[in-house]
Amino acid sequence: MNHFLQSEYAPVAPDAAGFHIIPVPFERSVSYGCGTERGPESIIAASQQLEAFDGVGFPGALGMHTTAAVETSGSTEHVMDAISCRVKRALDACALPVMLGGEHTVSFGAIRAAHQHLGQIGIVQIDAHADLRDQYEGSKWSHACVMRRVSEMGIPILQIGVRSLCAEELKARKSLNVTCLDAQDIHRGVALSDVMPADFPKQVYVTFDVDGLDASLMPATGTPEPGGLTFWQALDLVAEATRDRDVVGLDVVELAPQAGLHHADYTAAKLAYCLMGLARPASASASS
Numbered sequence: 495m496n497h498f499l500q501s502e503y504a505p506v507a508p509d510a511a512g513f514h515i516i517p518v519p520f521e522r523s524v525s526y527g528c529g530t531e532r533g534p535e536s537i538i539a540a541s542q543q544l545e546a547f548d549g550v551g552f553p554g555a556l557g558m559h560t561t562a563a564v565e566t567s568g569s570t571e572h573v574m575d576a577i578s579c580r581v582k583r584a585l586d587a588c589a590l591p592v593m594l595g596g597e598h599t600v601s602f603g604a605i606r607a608a609h610q611h612l613g614q615i616g617i618v619q620i621d622a623h624a625d626l627r628d629q630y631e632g633s634k635w636s637h638a639c640v641m642r643r644v645s646e647m648g649i650p651i652l653q654i655g656v657r658s659l660c661a662e663e664l665k666a667r668k669s670l671n672v673t674c675l676d677a678q679d680i681h682r683g684v685a686l687s688d689v690m691p692a693d694f695p696k697q698v699y700v701t702f703d704v705d706g707l708d709a710s711l712m713p714a715t716g717t718p719e720p721g722g723l724t725f726w727q728a729l730d731l732v733a734e735a736t737r738d739r740d741v742v743g744l745d746v747v748e749l750a751p752q753a754g755l756h757h758a759d760y761t762a763a764k765l766a767y768c769l770m771g772l773a774r775p776a777s778a779s780a781s782s
């Protein structure tokens with residue numbers, strides 16, 4: 495089955511869908527463990543085991559259209575253009591783009607399209623890493639640089655769950671005015687409301703690197719880090735960060751499936767579905 499949660503919902507036409515699910519099996523700069531190119535297909539396979547009810551409502555009732563996978567064989571710039579094009583198509587259809595990565599680099603193409611199409615947006619990033627290096631292993635397009643590239647577009651960023659940083663990133667956070675609620679802060683009781691700027695944009699794009707979750711529940715990722723978020727912590731923080739805001743797009747990236755660890759694939763699929771529920775495109779009501 496090639497469509498997200500096809501087991502519960504027949505795929506709908508692009509113009510009738512509340513969500514465009516966009517698989518992007520892109521893997522180029524992964525520096526430690528590998529396998530993110532198999533992330534999208536594993537998430538879609540695992541999604542067939544989900545229930546239609548996400549615990550709150552029925553996100554799938556808004557209609558889901560899973561597109562063909564984005565072609566990832568050309569230059570990175572070319573792939574980013576292809577992603578932007580696909581995301582723009584979703585926005586033009588008044589659907590919420592839901593991108594399945596792939597390494598974190600793919601978020602650049604989606605965020606750029608949302609920014610160009612919708613004007614001012616902010617980023618809610620759940621991640622173990624800041625991804626703010628200017629270059630990594632000789633590449634500006636490394637997954638470790640993606641939020642630096644986003645910040646260069648003048649887009650405000652809120653980072654949640656970070657717990658692994660280099661000195662360059664510590665400096666970059668200050669100079670780029672990045673808002674942070676690190677994993678240690680959360681553990682010690684700091685609230686999102688303590689750090690959230692009052693003027694954070696009303697339109698937000700949610701990028702969820704699965705390594706933001708604790709490595710014990712998400713071992714299937716390139717650089718698993720201890721001390722991460724629980725499933726409910728992560729969802730509650732995304733809900734809080736997006737409350738009274740419009741979610742204009744989202745992605746789940748950096749799943750690197752491992753044979754025999756199907757719980758990780760399922761966790762990523764459930765995460766994607768619950769995030770779709772939280773996002774609730776303005777056009778739709780939740781229940782069915």
Ligand SMILES: [Mn+2]
Pocket residue numbers: 598621622623625637703748
């Ligand atoms: Mn990341």
